[in-house]
Amino acid sequence: xxxxxxxxxxxxxxxxxxxxxxxxxxxxxxxxxxxxxxxxxxxxxxxxxxxxxxxxxxxxxxxxxxxxxxxxxxxxxxxxxxxxxxxxxxxxxxxxxxxxxxxxxxxxxxxxxxxxxxxxxxxxxxxxxxxxxxxxxxxxxxxxxxxxxxxxxxxxxxxxxxxxxxxxxxxxxxxxxxxxxxxxxxxx
Numbered sequence: 001x002x003x004x005x006x007x008x009x010x011x012x013x014x015x016x017x018x019x020x021x022x023x024x025x026x027x028x029x030x031x032x033x034x035x036x037x038x039x040x041x042x043x044x045x046x047x048x049x050x051x052x053x054x055x056x057x058x059x060x061x062x063x064x065x066x067x068x069x070x071x072x073x074x075x076x077x078x079x080x081x082x083x084x085x086x087x088x089x090x091x092x093x094x095x096x097x098x099x100x101x102x103x104x105x106x107x108x109x110x111x112x113x114x115x116x117x118x119x120x121x122x123x124x125x126x127x128x129x130x131x132x133x134x135x136x137x138x139x140x141x142x143x144x145x146x147x148x149x150x151x152x153x154x155x156x157x158x159x160x161x162x163x164x165x166x167x168x169x170x171x172x173x174x175x176x177x178x179x180x181x182x183x184x185x186x187x188x
Contacts, residue, residue, distance in 0.1 A: 001019065001020070001021040001035075001038045004017060004018075004019040004020060004021075005019055016141065016142060018033050018034060018141065018147075019033075019034065019035060019036070020032055020033040020034070020035065020057075021035065021038055021039060022062060023039045023041060023043075023048050023052070024041040024042070025041070025042070025043055025044060025045040025047075025048050026042060026043065026044050026045070026080070027044070027045050027077040027080040027081070028045055028061070028062070028064065028077060028080075028081075029062040029063065030045060030048055030049060030052070030059055030060065030061060030062060030084075031059070031060040031061075031062050031092070032048075032052040032055075032057050032058070032059060033057055033058040033059075033060070033144070033147065034055075034056060034057045034058055034143070034144040034147065035052060035055045035056075035057040036055060037055060039051050039052060044080060044083070045080050045081075045083070045084040046080065046083040046084040046087060049084050049087030049088065050087060052087075053087060056144055057144060058089045058090070058144050058147050058148065058151075059087055059088055059089050060088065060089060060090045060091065060092060060119065061084070061088050061090075061091045061092060062092050062095075062121075062123075063092055063095045063097070063098055063103065063107070063123065064081075064091065064092070064103075064106075064107050064110060065101075065102070065103035065104075065106040065107050065110070066095065066097075066098050066101075066103045067100065067101050067103065068100070085114060088114075088116055089116075089117075089147075089148060089151060090111075090116055090117045090118065090119050090151050091107055091110060091111035091114075091116050091117070091118050091119070092107060092118075092119055092120075092121050092123075093107045093108040093111045093118025093119060093120065093157065094107070094108065094118070094119075094120035094121065094133055094157055094159045095107070095120075095121055095123050095133070096120075096121065096122045096123060096129065096132040096133035096159075096160060096161055097122075097123040097129070099161055104159075117151040117152065117154070117155070118157065119135040119151075119155065119157065120133040120134055120135050120157035120158060120159050121133060121134070121135070122134060132160050132161070133157075133158060133159050133160050133161075134157075134158050135155045135156070135157055135158075136155055136156040136157075136158065137150040137153075137155045138150070138153065138155075139153065
């Protein structure tokens with residue numbers, strides 16, 4: 001979130017930066033958009049979602065059926081998924097980094113079944129991944145309320161897979177980041 005705040009403050013006129021955070025919960029990752037304060041990791045998903053909404057933010061379910069990452073739709077987490085469901089504003093129905101299995105199909109079906117808007121995301125961890133997949137909205141997104149309205153208006157999804165080569169290099173990149181003293185926030 002610190003990087004998003006710096007980007008927002010440095011953005012030229014006409015460029016809107018939506019401040020957000022990927023929140024690691026006890027049962028999967030959430031995306032918090034339009035927030036001002038970080039949500040601490042390690043909370044139950046429904047508790048984190050409530051805190052996102054208390055800030056007036058938007059709460060999305062990130063890569064829910066990814067076999068290799070923390071997704072809220074994974075087997076054994078059905079009870080928590082049922083608790084967080086009423087607090088979700090959208091589901092990441094397409095994640096460009098999900099390159100194995102049927103997780104994107106399952107996420108899109110989950111969104112439809114639960115009458116939630118779906119979005120597409122690059123989930124970019126490198127510059128090469130930016131814009132691989134994205135969501136097109138036909139209205140302004142200056143506020144959380146405008147985003148909610150835009151989500152309800154059935155945005156267009158542009159889907160593609162990210163590079164497997166870049167994805168395979170991520171373990172090496174994580175080692176380099178840890179050597180530099182940068183690591184994921186610990187789960188409380």
